[in-house]
Amino acid sequence: MGRPSGLLYQLNKNMKKILFIEDETALQKTFSDFLKGEDYEMIPALDGETGLKLAKSKKPDLILLDLILPKLHGFEVLKKLKENKETKDIPVIVLTNLEGMTDIDRAIELGATTYLVKANYTLEEVVDKIKKALGQ
Amino acid sequence: MNLKKIGEQLNIIEQCKKYKIPLWECPQFLFLLMGILIIVTAITAYLIGIHYLVDPLLVAFIVLLITAFLLIIAFSITRSFERLAEANRLKSEFISIVSHQLRTPLSNLNWVTELLMSGKLGNIEVNQLEYFKILKENTARMQSLVSDLLTVSRIETARLPLRKTVFSIEDLVRDLISKFEPFAKGSKVKINFEVKESLPRIFNDSNQLRQVIDNLLDNAIRYTRDNGEIEIKISKKAKNIYFEIKDNGVGIPKKDQKYIFQKFFRSENVLKYQTQGSGLGLYISKAIIERLGGKIGFKSQEGIGSTFWFTIPIE
Numbered sequence: 281m282g283r284p285s286g287l288l289y290q291l292n293k294n295m296k297k298i299l300f301i302e303d304e305t306a307l308q309k310t311f312s313d314f315l316k317g318e319d320y321e322m323i324p325a326l327d328g329e330t331g332l333k334l335a336k337s338k339k340p341d342l343i344l345l346d347l348i349l350p351k352l353h354g355f356e357v358l359k360k361l362k363e364n365k366e367t368k369d370i371p372v373i374v375l376t377n378l379e380g381m382t383d384i385d386r387a388i389e390l391g392a393t394t395y396l397v398k399a400n401y402t403l404e405e406v407v408d409k410i411k412k413a414l415g416q
Numbered sequence: 417m418n419l420k421k422i423g424e425q426l427n428i429i430e431q432c433k434k435y436k437i438p439l440w441e442c443p444q445f446l447f448l449l450m451g452i453l454i455i456v457t458a459i460t461a462y463l464i465g466i467h468y469l470v471d472p473l474l475v476a477f478i479v480l481l482i483t484a485f486l487l488i489i490a491f492s493i494t495r496s497f498e499r500l501a502e503a504n505r506l507k508s509e510f511i512s513i514v515s516h517q518l519r520t521p522l523s524n525l526n527w528v529t530e531l532l533m534s535g536k537l538g539n540i541e542v543n544q545l546e547y548f549k550i551l552k553e554n555t556a557r558m559q560s561l562v563s564d565l566l567t568v569s570r571i572e573t574a575r576l577p578l579r580k581t582v583f584s585i586e587d588l589v590r591d592l593i594s595k596f597e598p599f600a601k602g603s604k605v606k607i608n609f610e611v612k613e614s615l616p617r618i619f620n621d622s623n624q625l626r627q628v629i630d631n632l633l634d635n636a637i638r639y640t641r642d643n644g645e646i647e648i649k650i651s652k653k654a655k656n657i658y659f660e661i662k663d664n665g666v667g668i669p670k671k672d673q674k675y676i677f678q679k680f681f682r683s684e685n686v687l688k689y690q691t692q693g694s695g696l697g698l699y700i701s702k703a704i705i706e707r708l709g710g711k712i713g714f715k716s717q718e719g720i721g722s723t724f725w726f727t728i729p730i731e
Contacts, residue, residue: 313531
């Protein structure tokens with residue numbers, strides 16, 4: 281049996297939702313195209329505030345979070361996500377270009393699952409980390 | 417200027433932290449020190465004066481003159497120090513900001529190229545693939561240059577934090593050799609690695625050390641011609657681990673040897689073989705090894721080869 285198609289596919293309960301909070305539209309597009317073949321639904325958010333709102337309303341299975349974001353800094357988003365009992369159990373992968381030790385320590389302290397420096401990972405490797413965080 | 421600002425100006429330690437330099441090189445601290453020195457000089461001059469001169473007015477005048485003279489000198493010296501320290505801080509900040517700004521578009525480029533090459537957007541022709549590979553390689557080159565520049569800026573602003581763990585240097589080297597295997601094969605260079613004794617595990621920052629060995633190995637392969645041979649040896653020497661990498665490559669001309677660890681320096685003879693390279697690798701390696709508590713050095717003869725070595729404390 282192949283993958284269910286059309287409406288059935290969209291409604292597939294097993295399809296994991298990933299919220300991607302990232303202000304670079306180029307990356308949003310690249311990621312959603314790269315993940316197209318896989319069983320993921322991508323929810324894009326272009327700033328911190330929208331990201332936080334969507335995390336509460338859409339209940340994603342995983343959040344990919346950039347740190348330098350308009351409106352609300354990534355650290356603030358992370359802090360608020362972990363303070364709210366509805367969102368605190370969603371795994372958060374920080375995906376950024378900041379690689380200072382203090383940034384890494386702070387993100388982990390605030391409850392991030394993994395911290396990835398964009399320049400050091402290929403798309404394939406990032407997807408592997410996503411799968412791992414989702415327990416797949 | 418309100419009181420708070422005056423308070424900030426008077427807090428010398430805080431001011432000096434901003435420049436990220438030791439207290440003895442800090443302009444504000446030096447100015448304070450010179451102030452104290454001036455007072456001491458003035459009092460001494462006064463004491464000598466009343467002892468040898470009769471007219472108290474003349475004594476006061478001479479003391480004032482000496483003090484004013486010293487004050488002017490002190491002020492101009494610390495002022496120029498301050499300017500230098502500020503320029504240095506701005507330069508490091510500039511490198512850091514520019515490289516961070518470069519990183520974002522570079523990682524976008526890198527991932528977009530990866531997506532195109534993956535074939536997920538449609539099949540690609542073989543002759544197109546070759547150009548995608550060129551794109552990918554060039555992006556990687558720029559990324560590594562930017563990352564080197566960031567390391568340099570961290571070294572210069574003393575923000576190179578250490579993360580120490582216990583690890584085996586032998587495993588680290590084997591891992592790197594297998595990473596370089598394709599590059600070495602492509603350059604027709606053979607890598608020999610020998611460890612004669614069982615080595616203790618060391619407690620240090622393995623990521624930083626990895627960067628050093630990566631640089632040395634990359635240089636050895638890059639600057640060795642066809643049918644080259646590289647020999648890596650590790651041994652224990654007193655409380656240190658001694659690492660040595662020997663190649664039969666192009667070598668470093670005598671006149672260039674004293675500059676080899678300088679930032680951005682590239683020897684003239686290597687430019688004939690390899691135009692790639694930023695001249696940052698050895699500068700970074702030296703800074704890291706010294707930060708890890710070891711020493712680094714080399715011997716080399718043009719046309720015969722180079723041997724680079726370093727030591728690193730076991731604990």
